[in-house]
Amino acid sequence: xxxxxxxxxxxxxxxxxxxxxxxxxxxxxxxxxxxxxxxxxxxxxxxxxxxxxxxxxxxxxxxxxxxxxxxxxxxxxxxxxxxxxxxxxxxxxxxxxxxxxxxxxxxxxxxxxxxxxxxxxxxxxxxxxxxxxxxxxxxxxxxxxxxxxxxxxxxxxxxxxxxxxxxxxxxxxxxxxxxxxxxxxxxxxxxxxxxxxxxxxxxxxxxxxxxxxxxxxxxxxxxxxxxxxxxxxxxxxxxxxxxxxxxxxxxxxxxxxxxxxxxxxxxxxxxxxxxxxxxxxxxxxxxxxxxxxxxxxxxxxxxxxxxxxxxxxxxxxxxxxxxxxxxxxxxxxxxxxxxxxxxxxxxxxxxxxxxx
Numbered sequence: 001x002x003x004x005x006x007x008x009x010x011x012x013x014x015x016x017x018x019x020x021x022x023x024x025x026x027x028x029x030x031x032x033x034x035x036x037x038x039x040x041x042x043x044x045x046x047x048x049x050x051x052x053x054x055x056x057x058x059x060x061x062x063x064x065x066x067x068x069x070x071x072x073x074x075x076x077x078x079x080x081x082x083x084x085x086x087x088x089x090x091x092x093x094x095x096x097x098x099x100x101x102x103x104x105x106x107x108x109x110x111x112x113x114x115x116x117x118x119x120x121x122x123x124x125x126x127x128x129x130x131x132x133x134x135x136x137x138x139x140x141x142x143x144x145x146x147x148x149x150x151x152x153x154x155x156x157x158x159x160x161x162x163x164x165x166x167x168x169x170x171x172x173x174x175x176x177x178x179x180x181x182x183x184x185x186x187x188x189x190x191x192x193x194x195x196x197x198x199x200x201x202x203x204x205x206x207x208x209x210x211x212x213x214x215x216x217x218x219x220x221x222x223x224x225x226x227x228x229x230x231x232x233x234x235x236x237x238x239x240x241x242x243x244x245x246x247x248x249x250x251x252x253x254x255x256x257x258x259x260x261x262x263x264x265x266x267x268x269x270x271x272x273x274x275x276x277x278x279x280x281x282x283x284x285x286x287x288x289x290x291x292x293x294x295x296x297x298x299x300x301x302x303x304x305x306x307x308x309x310x311x312x313x314x315x316x317x318x319x320x321x322x323x324x325x326x327x328x329x330x331x332x333x334x335x336x337x338x339x340x341x342x343x344x345x346x347x348x349x350x351x352x353x354x355x356x
Contacts, residue, residue: 040317042294059155067353175199324354
């Protein structure tokens with residue numbers, strides 16, 4: 001195995017700040033999402049989210065919980081190479097407000113460290129190979145409240161971010177998100193504003209290790225990267241409508257617009273803003289069995305023959321709720337990258353009030 005494989009990985013992770021401080025792409029693991037039911041709807045849930053998982057999708061939805069709830073999720077990416085885990089807890093303070101806390105971890109474990117594979121004499125010694133982990137973690141603290149306006153709710157997240165690449169580098173960061181929901185007789189509206197304070201990450205880099213890796217690349221003189229990253233704000237706006245069929249069937253539909261303030265390959269893209277729509281459906285029977293579908297990640301792509309095409313990613317999900325326990329499954333591309341394999345996402349939500 002070549003030493004360059006590890007070098008490329010490390011440079012990808014920590015040289016993002018080499019050119020400028022404000023990054024178009026930073027803390028991307030926080031854009032993956034949580035909760036299998038939301039993945040099944042193509043992540044189009046900003047207007048309808050109303051349980052413990054609202055701490056991620058739109059904290060304003062937390063005011064709808066009636067009692068303490070907990071949620072857990074696990075999935076894997078790149079055929080099990082990367083692990084993605086999530087846990088959340090939410091509790092109403094009264095009939096007007098609620099609080100919640102969640103933890104997210106995205107990690108790649110047991111990465112081969114081959115920087116010492118070749119000794120000072122030029123000999124290859126496989127006993128010099130060691131292992132390290134690369135992990136991204138975030139703690140969210142949320143508060144939500146009914147506001148003075150009728151049918152208008154507001155919520156806010158404070159998030160603490162910790163990223164680590166073995167002993168090579170680690171960072172701490174902080175940021176704020178804000179969410180709003182409004183409901184009329186037939187429609188629900190939701191707005192989620194992420195990184196409204198341009199979330200920062202302050203990196204601490206092991207200079208000695210960085211220098212040894214840099215020197216290992218022939219004809220290269222890598223400068224140590226900047227130690228501060230700022231994440232640009234993002235927004236998600238959703239509109240939803242509920243259709244009732246008889247006494248037992250409900251169809252929830254939602255369209256969301258995911259906005260970044262930069263030019264990308266999204267369906268709508270300008271030099272100022274790019275918009276990627278997502279569409280989700282949920283058919284519920286007796287608030288017990290759920291069937292979900294969604295499409296998202298509308299991307300304009302250039303083919304090898306220079307022709308243009310549009311790629312779309314479908315999602316599918318099912319759920320079952322009984323006696324305060326809801327189990328959900330989704331088949332979804334959690335990373336949103338074209339050409340990668342889909343992941344099996346499982347999550348569970350428990351309403352603790354049912355057991356009292």
